[in-house]
Amino acid sequence: xxxxxxxxxxxxxxxxxxxxxxxxxxxxxxxxxxxxxxxxxxxxxxxxxxxxxxxxxxxxxxxxxxxxxxxxxxxxxxxxxxxxxxxxxxxxxxxxxxxxxxxxxxxxxxxxxxxxxxxxxxxxxxxxxxxxxxxxxxxxxxxxxxxxxxxxxxxxxxxxxxxxxxxxxxxxxxxxxxxxxxxxxxxxxxxxxxxxxxxxxxxxxxxxxxxxxxxxxxxxxxxxxxxxxxxxxxxxxxxxxxxxxxxxxxxxxxxxxxxxxxxxxxxxxxxxxxxxxxxxxxxxxxxxxxxxxxxxxxxxxxxxxxxxxxxxxxxx
Numbered sequence: 427x428x429x430x431x432x433x434x435x436x437x438x439x440x441x442x443x444x445x446x447x448x449x450x451x452x453x454x455x456x457x458x459x460x461x462x463x464x465x466x467x468x469x470x471x472x473x474x475x476x477x478x479x480x481x482x483x484x485x486x487x488x489x490x491x492x493x494x495x496x497x498x499x500x501x502x503x504x505x506x507x508x509x510x511x512x513x514x515x516x517x518x519x520x521x522x523x524x525x526x527x528x529x530x531x532x533x534x535x536x537x538x539x540x541x542x543x544x545x546x547x548x549x550x551x552x553x554x555x556x557x558x559x560x561x562x563x564x565x566x567x568x569x570x571x572x573x574x575x576x577x578x579x580x581x582x583x584x585x586x587x588x589x590x591x592x593x594x595x596x597x598x599x600x601x602x603x604x605x606x607x608x609x610x611x612x613x614x615x616x617x618x619x620x621x622x623x624x625x626x627x628x629x630x631x632x633x634x635x636x637x638x639x640x641x642x643x644x645x646x647x648x649x650x651x652x653x654x655x656x657x658x659x660x661x662x663x664x665x666x667x668x669x670x671x672x673x674x675x676x677x678x679x680x681x682x683x684x685x686x687x688x689x690x691x692x693x694x695x696x697x698x699x700x701x702x703x704x705x706x707x708x709x710x711x712x713x714x715x716x717x718x719x720x721x722x723x724x725x726x727x728x729x730x731x732x733x734x735x736x737x738x739x740x741x742x
Contacts, residue, residue, distance in 0.1 A: 432473040436480075436559055436586060442472035444561055444584040451475045451495050452529040480533075480588060483507060488594050491557075494533025494587045498522075498545075501532065502734070510594055512726055512734065513548030513601030513620055519735040520544060520605065520613065533587045539573050539644070546573075546645040547620030547637040548603040554592040560585035573644040598625045600727030602736040604719040605639075606711050608702075615640040616703045619691060619716040621723040629660035629728070636687060636720065641695035641712055650690035651716060658683040660728065684720055688713035715740075 431447065433439035439449060447470040450456050456467070474480065474495070481495040485506050492501070498518035501507055508515055521527055521535070521544050535545050536556060546569070555566040558581050572579050581587070595601070605618035618639035624632050634655035639645045658680050697708035718740035722732045732739045 428467045428469055428471055430471045430473065432476060434476055436477060436588060439472055439474050439477060439586050440560055440584060442470070443586060446470050446583075447472040449474045449586060452497065452531045452534055456534075474586070481531075485510065485594060490592050490594055492532055492590045494531060494536075494589055496532045498527035498530055498532070498535075502527070508734075511548065511552055511592070511601060512732070513551060513603045513622065513723070513736075514545060516603040516722075516735040516737065517544035517548050517620075520607070520737060532590060536569070536572070536590065537579060537581070537587050539575070539577050539579050541576050541642060541644055542615045542618070542640040543645070544603065544605060544615060544618060544639070547618055547639045548601060548622075549590060549592070549620075550637040550645055550647060551601060551620040551622035551635040552592040552595070553635070554590050556581075556587050557589040557591060558585040559588050564588070566591065570646070575643055595622075596624060598627075598727055599623065599633075600625075600723040600725065602719050602722030602726060602732060604715050604722060604737050604740045606715050607737060614702075617641060617697075617708050617711045617715045619712070619719040621716070621719040623655065623720070623723045623727050625660070625724075625727045631655045631658050631683075636691065636716060638691050638695060638712060638716065641691075641697045641708060643696075646694070648687075648691050648694045648716075650694065651687035651720075654683050654686035654690060655720065660724065680724070684717045687720055688717040691716035 448468040450471050451474050480493040482493045483504050484491045490510050498521045501518040535543050550569050555568050556572050574580050601622040603620045605615040607613045620637045622635040626632050634652040636648045636651040692709050692713040695709050695712045697705045699705040722736040725732050
């Protein structure tokens with residue numbers, strides 16, 4: 427039988443974790459997993475849902491800080507995040523069900539370290555770091571260094587994630603997250619891709635980040651896909667076709683870049699076969715979904731409209 431204590435501040439939570447307790451807030455992974463027989467509940471649990479400040483969203487000194495207890499619903503309702511991280515909204519909009527989005531937290535999603543999580547790819551593309559606090563103090567860890575394997579992180583057992591932080595994007599930036607899904611609600615990504623781009627005044631890509639999910643043991647960036655985009659210029663009209671995954675005929679250099687980026691994502695993929703899709707199908711779809719995520723990010727970077735979630739836009 428599990429024991430439960432409730433922490434009212436970070437120090438109390440860390441002390442309980444040092445004694446072996448596992449933190450819980452929304453419980454959408456921990457409790458559901460126990461009910462389905464995937465793993466038993468921990469012997470000791472510490473509730474962190476009443477700790478002040480862990481559900482705040484703040485933009486200060488060029489940094490976006492999202493508290494670990496911020497729900498997916500709160501992310502969707504944030505005007506600050508809509509402006510700074512639309513790709514994260516794309517992801518939060520399709521996490522689980524309405525009930526999951528209302529109760530599930532960003533911190534729980536990140537620390538669960540699922541290679542198929544939706545929020546991971548857009549956060550990685552935004553160079554996000556996890557703020558971890560333990561008995562020895564607070565440290566910041568890049569997500570690429572945080573995730574070490576399916577369900578595993580480099581955080582110590584007595585470290586609590588307080589927030590995710592990322593730089594405020596400059597003008598001319600755009601991000602998006604797209605996943606292959608068989609249904610809108612209660613779905614897990616079969617294939618997912620996030621993209622972030624920055625364009626200069628002439629429409630040249632100066633920064634590009636691409637990440638794939640549900641395709642490798644941990645969500646990861648694809649350097650070859652990013653290199654394919656760097657230095658490429660949008661054409662005179664800058665129009666981008668979501669369905670064909672390519673820019674218009676007037677922007678063929680960017681169309682070539684999208685094709686190359688998609689191919690790079692497929693080559694970086696090392697998917698598994700399971701009841702939801704074969705490895706070969708996932709690999710083929712990696713190219714398609716990656717192209718669509720980049721197209722959505724480019725559209726947003728140029729001031730175009732891509733409704734949240736971008737997965738719906740990309741499949742028009």
